Amino acid sequence: MSDILEPVPPVVSTEPPPPEKKPRRWGRYILYVLATLGVLAIVLVGAAFYKANQGPVLVKIDEAASIDESMTRNYGKYSAERKGWMYVDQNNQPFLVRVVQQARIEAVGASDELYFVTSGIPLSGEATGFYGVFQIRSDGKGGDGLVEISDPVRELYEVPLKPENVHFEALSETLWGWVIKVQSGLEPKHDRVTVSNVVLAPHGESIAELAKFRAAADADPGKDCAQANAEYAEWEKLVERYTKRSPDATDEEVAAGAEAVQHQPVRCEHARWTYATAPVNGPFPGPLTVTAKGSQYGAPMEPKRWKLMFDNKAFVYNVPEELMYEDQYGEEE
Known part of the structure; x- marks a missing residue:
């Protein structure tokens, strides 16, 4: 019968255990920052792409409101009784101003443009009038703002404009x-x-x-054309004599010549x-x-x-x- 072996006790080390390594947390922070920046970049690119696909704001013009605002600003208050805007010029002469033409251009994929022309009728009885020309369009800044390009009081004419x-x-x-x-x-x-x-x-x-x-x-001329031509020829001769008159011309000759110049046949x-x-x-x-x-x-x-x-x-x-x-x-x- 063989000998029974005794169990050998485990060897216990008397060395102290090595210190436990702590995880490096700053690496996680870098990953978080990079991830956040990536998300922000994606959001910004998406927003820019969306805005680019949306295109600029297309302005739609309210004709009545735009014309009323422009007329009031350039000419004065509207008179319901006279059906026009009351304007007083630099010489304190009153005019009644009305719109004689207007058109709104509606282009596909573009903002509206409004065009109109005004006619100023004198209220003083004088045979003179003026006209104004206006364009109202988008100010081109990407929003719904408008700009006016105009010449409100343009020249004086004996006959006011009609449509x-x-x-x-x-x-x-x-x-x-x-x-x-x-x-x-x-x-x-x-x-x-x-x-x-x-x-x-x-x-x-x-x-x-x-x-x-x-x-x-x-x-x-209210007469035969040949006779009118002959009278015109005589008038031209009279005017020529007047312009080339001698310094010792009489007062009567000067007055007669001046009168003739003022009455061209x-x-x-x-x-x-x-x-x-x-x-x-x-x-x-x-x-x-x-x-x-x-x-x-x-x-x-x-x-x-x-x-x-x-x-x-x-x-x-x-x-x-x-x-x-x-x-x-x-x-x-």
């Missing part, structure tokens, strides 16, 4: 403007009456005059210059085609046609001298 005197035209793909007919002289049986076309359009922060050219001329006239705009094609206005017809001084006018080309740098049409504005006395501007 039929204003033509609103598309001059290019990006430019709308007005062709306004202004009149000098009142009655063809008493005076020579001329009408001119004034082409206006917004340009930058102002209203630009693109052209001014003849539209019509009428005169009825009229000759038979019924002339028309019609215009046509070019088809809209591109960002700049195309040419205006002007055609002459009718009669002057008892004889038919020679048919003629002009093309008024647009100067993009100067932002004007090139108008030949023979078409330039002419008032009732035949004086050009």
Whole structure:
């Protein structure tokens, strides 16, 4: 029988245990910060993408409210009794101002644009009036703000504008403007009456005059055209003698000459210059085609046609001298 072995007791170390290692917490903080920054970056990129896809705010214009605000600011209070705005100019002359043309342009994917023309009728009995031109559009700052481009009191004319005197035209793909007919002289049986076309359009922060050219001329001397021409020739001779008078001319001669100059006789006239705009094609206005017809001084006018080309740098049409504005006395501007 074999010997029974005694169990061997475990060896117990008398060395102290090594110190327990603490976890490095600053590493976690870095991970948290990086994760937070990543989330913020994703949010910012998403917001920018959303805003880019939303596009700018497209402004829709309330015509009635915008016109009323602009008219009140530029001219004064509205008179329900007179159905217009009451304006007093720098000379303390009262005018009744009304809107004679308005149009709101609604383009796909773009903000509205509002255009309107006003006519100031004198209340003092004087035969003078003015007109104003206005554009209201987005201020381009991305919100719903509006800006006004205008010329509220533009020139004085004997005949106030009426709606039929204003033509609103598309001059290019990006430019709308007005062709306004202004009149000098009142009655063809008493005076020579001329009408001119004034082409206006917004340009930058102002209203630009693109052209001014003849539209019509009428005169009825109430007598045979040949006789009227003969009387006009005599008048020209009298005026020439007056302008070339000698220093020792009598007071009676000077007075007679001065009186003659003030009473220019009229000759038979019924002339028309019609215009046509070019088809809209591109960002700049195309040419205006002007055609002459009718009669002057008892004889038919020679048919003629002009093309008024647009100067993009100067932002004007090139108008030949023979078409330039002419008032009732035949004086050009």
